[in-house]
Amino acid sequence: MILNHLIDRLTSRNVDVVLLKDERCPELRSEYLIRKIHIMSCGEFERKRFYKSCRSDFSGVLCLGNIPPSIKLETFVATYIHNVSLFQVPRDYSISWKIKSILKRLYINYQSPNTDVWIVQTDNTQNIIRKYLNTHKPILIYPFFYIPASINTPLSDTRRDYIFVGEHTYAKGHEYLIEAWVKLSKLQLDYTPKLHLTVASPSLLPLIKDAVASGANIENHGRIPFDDVVNLYKHSKATIYPSLNESLGLGIIEAAEAGCDVIGCDLPYMHSVCEPSETFKPCDSDSILAAVLKYELKNSSKTKLKIKDEVESLIDYMLQNRRP
Secondary structure (H helix, E strand, O other): OOOHHHHHHHHHOOOOOOEEEEEOOOOOOHHHOOOOOEEEEEOOHHHHHHHHHHOOOOOOEEEOOOOOOOOOOOEEEEEEOOOOOHHOOOOOHHHHHHHHHHHHHHHHHHHHHOOOOOOOOOHHHHHHHHHHHHOOEEEEEOOOOOOOOHOOOOOOOOOOEEEEEOOOOOOOOHHHHHHHHHHHHOOOOOOOEEEOOOOOOOOHHHHHHHHHHOOOEEOOEEEEOOOOOOHHHHHEEEEEEEEEOOOHHHHHHHHHOOOEEEEEEOOHHHEEEEEEEEEEOOOOHHHHHHHHHHHHHHOOOEEEEOOOOOOOHHHHHHHHHHHO
């Protein structure tokens, strides 16, 4: 999504772009306007060979995949870091995942002399990089994201539901949210609100099925088109965000732009993006339940976003610092 947004803005400004595109990446909206595209497999070997063949051909390089170029280039290089899980590994990650994350972090550190600056989306990610990455290079904050205008179209009906958009991973916290909704169903309230999920991961589907069988008012839509996600936002009054770490938290921004409040983990990433309506303790279903019940009293403040899309500022920065 952010690559599409970036390429759209670059081509609209007639910036001469050469794109190194991972073969797994789908076709981009403005791809036909790009002068040259190099499609390559994931991995460093082919990438390194490309950089060696054109060490001094570019006026600037922006790497979007966490890792700087594998050699020192004769040009200005900025590296965008978006995967905070490489630096803050949750305790319940598997051993193999932890080892992979540590190795990737070591590799990023090893390649750090090959970038001039680092780009991140929030001050929370900036603080994490400063703590865990052995670098003296500047760490600049340029949040950029794309929110379709359709998300702001209001609905006339009453919003009653809750929503959490995102696939299941170790760090997303779905398990605690589902457990909280099971507990909510046991309270025998006059009305138990519905929770919408968008999970396709086979590892979580049995838990969702068991929760629904026990009486939890949960509807899982699986992987659905974004237009359908927008429709779910418009029928929801709040998103609940139990994630343990985020480089940005696009779902927070989408929900707020769609008119939803945010009930989220009381963690730095949450407060770097917005002023949530209510917060709860990480990995604590009872705390999630308490936050929802408090929000249902209708005394919570409206969620306020703290950041905005700065893709134009990012492009300006790259153009101002490119080398002849």
